[in-house]
Amino acid sequence: MGQTVIKVDRKTLEAIDRYYQQSKSNKQPPHTVFVAKHNGCTITAYQSGKVLFQGSEHASEAAKWDANPQTNKKQHNVESHSKAVLTKDHIGSDEAGTGDYFGPITVAAVYADERQQALLRELGVKDSKSMNDKTIASIVQDILKTDIIYSTVTLNNEKYNQLKQQNWSQTRMKAWMHHNAIDHVINKLNDMTPSGIVIDQFCEPGVYYNKIKASDARPHNDITFLTKAESQSTCVAAASMLARYRFVQEMEQLSKKVGFTLQKGSSNQVDRQIKQLINTKGESFLNQVGKVHFGNTQKAKKLSLDS
Structure with a gap:
C-alpha cells in the first residue's frame, strides 16, 4: 500500500482537522490528532505536525495540503507554468x-x-x-x-x-x-x-x-x-x-429519492444509512446513490439491524 507523509504547520493542521471532520474514525492512537478515512485513503494526523496518507489515492490526497510530499514512490517533477x-x-x-x-x-x-x-x-x-x-x-x-x-x-x-x-x-x-x-x-x-x-x-x-x-x-x-x-x-x-x-x-x-437526508462524507453515520438502504431497498440500489467500492459498503453490511 502506497503512502505519503507531509509536515505542516499548526494552522494547516487545524485546517486539515476541520476538512476531515465528517470522515474521522472513533479510534485515536497515542500522539495523534485524528485518524480519518476519506477518498480511498486513511489519513493519520500526528501532534508533531506530520500527516500520513495511506491508500490508492495517497499522493493526490496529500497534494491538497503540501506541494512537496515525501512519498515512498518516485514522483514526476511538478510541471507548472508561471x-x-x-x-x-x-x-x-x-x-x-x-x-x-x-x-x-x-x-x-x-x-x-x-x-x-x-x-x-x-x-x-x-x-x-x-x-x-x-x-x-x-x-x-x-x-x-x-x-x-x-x-x-x-x-x-x-x-x-x-x-x-x-x-x-x-x-x-x-x-x-x-x-x-x-x-x-x-x-x-x-x-x-x-x-x-x-x-x-x-x-x-x-x-x-x-x-x-x-x-x-x-x-x-x-x-x-x-x-x-x-x-x-x-x-x-x-x-x-x-x-x-x-x-x-x-x-x-438523491435524498428525496431515498426518503431521508443522506449524510455527506464517509463517516459511521454513512455506514448506518447504507445499512438502512440495504435493508429497505436491497444492496443493488446502492449503485444508484453511492460509490460502492468505498470501504463503507462492507462495513455497513456487517452492522446489526439495530446499529
Missing part, C-alpha cells in the same frame, strides 16, 4: 464529491478576466473550505448573475460504478471531467484564447496528461497545476464553489 497567469485572464477548475460515499463527483471550470475576477472577489469568492454549504449557495447565486463563462460536469453514481468496474481509477475519472469542463469553457470563448489554465492539483501533472491521452484525447496546453489553488486563483475558487453547489443540489435530489 504563476503570472494568476494575475491575468484564465480558466480555473476544481471538483467536489470525491470523498463522499453518497452522491456524484462534480467538476466546474470558470473563465474570468481581470475585471470579472475583481467582481467575484467583491461577491465573496475565496477559498471556501471554511464556508458552509448555505454560504456557498448564497454566493453562487450571485456568481450566476455575472457574465463569467463557466461549465459544470457531473458523473452520476451509476456511471461512476460502471467505470470502476472497467478499472478506471478515480484519478482518471477526475482528469477526464476536468478536461471536458475546460473544453466546454474554451468552446464558449469562441476564438478568444485565455492566458492560461489553472487546475487545483489532485495528481502529478504527468499522471494527468497520461490519463487524458489514455482516453484518446489531446490535453490542453498552458496548464498550471497548483496545490491549494483555491487560495491563489479567483477562477479556481469560483469553480470550487460551483462544483460544491452542484454536488449539494445532486445530494438533495
Whole structure:
C-alpha cells in the first residue's frame, strides 16, 4: 500500500482537522490528532505536525495540503507554468464529491478576466473550505448573475460504478471531467484564447496528461497545476464553489429519492444509512446513490439491524 507523509504547520493542521471532520474514525492512537478515512485513503494526523496518507489515492490526497510530499514512490517533477497567469485572464477548475460515499463527483471550470475576477472577489469568492454549504449557495447565486463563462460536469453514481468496474481509477475519472469542463469553457470563448489554465492539483501533472491521452484525447496546453489553488486563483475558487453547489443540489435530489437526508462524507453515520438502504431497498440500489467500492459498503453490511 502506497503512502505519503507531509509536515505542516499548526494552522494547516487545524485546517486539515476541520476538512476531515465528517470522515474521522472513533479510534485515536497515542500522539495523534485524528485518524480519518476519506477518498480511498486513511489519513493519520500526528501532534508533531506530520500527516500520513495511506491508500490508492495517497499522493493526490496529500497534494491538497503540501506541494512537496515525501512519498515512498518516485514522483514526476511538478510541471507548472508561471504563476503570472494568476494575475491575468484564465480558466480555473476544481471538483467536489470525491470523498463522499453518497452522491456524484462534480467538476466546474470558470473563465474570468481581470475585471470579472475583481467582481467575484467583491461577491465573496475565496477559498471556501471554511464556508458552509448555505454560504456557498448564497454566493453562487450571485456568481450566476455575472457574465463569467463557466461549465459544470457531473458523473452520476451509476456511471461512476460502471467505470470502476472497467478499472478506471478515480484519478482518471477526475482528469477526464476536468478536461471536458475546460473544453466546454474554451468552446464558449469562441476564438478568444485565455492566458492560461489553472487546475487545483489532485495528481502529478504527468499522471494527468497520461490519463487524458489514455482516453484518446489531446490535453490542453498552458496548464498550471497548483496545490491549494483555491487560495491563489479567483477562477479556481469560483469553480470550487460551483462544483460544491452542484454536488449539494445532486445530494438533495438523491435524498428525496431515498426518503431521508443522506449524510455527506464517509463517516459511521454513512455506514448506518447504507445499512438502512440495504435493508429497505436491497444492496443493488446502492449503485444508484453511492460509490460502492468505498470501504463503507462492507462495513455497513456487517452492522446489526439495530446499529
